[in-house]
Amino acid sequence: MKANERRDVAAMDDRKLEVLRAIVEDYVATQEPVGSKTVAQRHALGVSAATVRNDMSYLEEAGYIHQPHTSAGRIPTDKGYRLFVDRLGKIKPLSAAERRAVHRFLAEAIDLDDVVTRTVRLLSQLTHQVAVVQYPSLNRSSVRHLELVSLGHRRLMLVMITDTGRVEQRQFELSVELSEDDILELRKLINEQLTDKPLVDATRIIGGLVAQARPELETAMAELTRVLLDTVVARPDERIAVAGAANLARHQAYFAGSLRSIMEALEEEVVLMQLLGRTDSGALLTVRIGDENELDDFRETSVVSAGYGPGSVVGHMGVLGPTRMDYPGTIAAVRAVARYVSEILEQNR
Amino acid sequence: MKANERRDVAAMDDRKLEVLRAIVEDYVATQEPVGSKTVAQRHALGVSAATVRNDMSYLEEAGYIHQPHTSAGRIPTDKGYRLFVDRLGKIKPLSAAERRAVHRFLAEAIDLDDVVTRTVRLLSQLTHQVAVVQYPSLNRSSVRHLELVSLGHRRLMLVMITDTGRVEQRQFELSVELSEDDILELRKLINEQLTDKPLVDATRIIGGLVAQARPELETAMAELTRVLLDTVVARPDERIAVAGAANLARHQAYFAGSLRSIMEALEEEVVLMQLLGRTDSGALLTVRIGDENELDDFRETSVVSAGYGPGSVVGHMGVLGPTRMDYPGTIAAVRAVARYVSEILEQNR
DNA sequence: GTTTGGCACTCCCGGCCCGCGAGTGCCAGT
């Protein structure tokens, strides 16, 4: 199969590829099947419509395009889009104005929440599609600071700040009452052990905390330990922001029946993580086209996603739309935004 | 006009009202215009279809129902729904199983964020509609505690906790470096002044803070003051949670063209606030039907909303759907959930 | 005078047919 595809591509001369590009570009622009005449005219290939027809029947044979019905033009298949993305699409960089807008808009962000909110809006506006941004994964962050605040009685609040700027906060109640000094002591102890440690190691470290507390504080520390573990482990990556769902409505005809299930999926963090997460190892940017998404409801959907983070990848962001989307433009937008957000995180570190 | 309507209602005998109820109920159930025969048969009125026809033509004259076209059945108008809601709909309380589910699901919430998230999901599931929940308004809350945390260098974090459990957090940078003791001093000062004060008074109090700080800390306090004001005033009510947007897709036919603009509106906090906020003064529960919403995009939409809070109202929650919705069921659900959430907030106070 | 059965009328809906046009595949000629 793999060898077969290779031969297909190799056997195709440049003009056939050019025809495929023309079909993809026109179809994306007009949303209508594109015929041989259109291709021959609009894209100065220097050949007649008949020649284009021959190429098209070849491309159809090879599985890159297909006809919705006998007397219609051609539409790219998922395989066709794939080839286009891999070898034909020349990524068009954002315009200077767009770049400036991105920088200005993101530079105004005051904290991580704000960065994420602005990012997701920006992506959806740039691409006119649904945008999804995952908050920096706790698994890949380190603790910058832990704070323990008394709320009166036995009620406490634990605030954890990571090096990516993420703030997790959690209220709980202890079975014993602690003095302000006790709290300070516990806070100091926890901070000494956890500060600058990556969260993946936290589970281990937290386990050892109880042993280090003064005997009087052991009960409290044990309870605190449970809350810590809960905060760190039990809700690992779950935060995700979505924007631009209204753009789905623009493609109503396209999504037809699946609109509802897609919207349902957008409210499920697990599903979103799946869509974003399965990045090709190492690749900076991933495009998953139609069938390549395992989920049934997304068979007519493409996802363009990129990792971001200061130095290493701490989260993913992406854009979701119909398979017939403007790949070069979307790829450029996602890449540019991911890069710039990474820069911001780098600076704030 | 008002007098006119009064007379209309008064002039209608019970059977005419019964016919209107039958039309509303059937139309909501079937989504299809309902004819005289159906009404006469399904709802044991003890009269013939012809009689029902007379009543219907009266109801149409009075503006409670109308025909989409000459040879079709009748559909309630907004005015018809209004009368139904005000005088005809017998609110059917939730089933015991539903009530248990509500209690169980909400009781598990661990903090305010969790309460809101669970509430909005619950509402959308109970009603099969879009649910919207406003976080407790800062304007109507009091400060329970303020915390000032050093993040190293000159970077600080301000955490504010209100009596409704809402936690606002904000990072910022001072122009001067403070010692741990300085920070504690400032924190103490701020807490003394603000704890248990309603946030509406905060602006005034904050203004006086700088004067009370030691001269060495004046600069820092001035800067801090600005951050405080920003946190308290500049982002007053803005947090809103939405769930069940996928339910809009179920009513695709109904919303037709406006689907997109409705979805856009759902991403705009300002619009959502408008929809929820304009509560009739004092009323525990508000139903706004079709035209009664000022926004054009919501002419075919009804909103059922209720205030909630411990004792006094601190926020609103509601459900949004097509005008042809199950009002009795929706009203019951919104009311039950709002009450129970209020109870929870009361307990946590 | 309220209710009822009867009846003519209206008009939507779905099915059907048909002509147009876009697009194709094939072939013979360059």
Add this chain to the structure above:
DNA sequence: ACTGGCACTCGCGGGCCGGGAGTGCCAAAC
């Protein structure tokens, strides 16, 4: 290998029609 020509296919929109649901009105009955 490319091209022009040509017959063919088939979706789409428009027009037509018959069935059916629902109405409004009227005259008779209670």
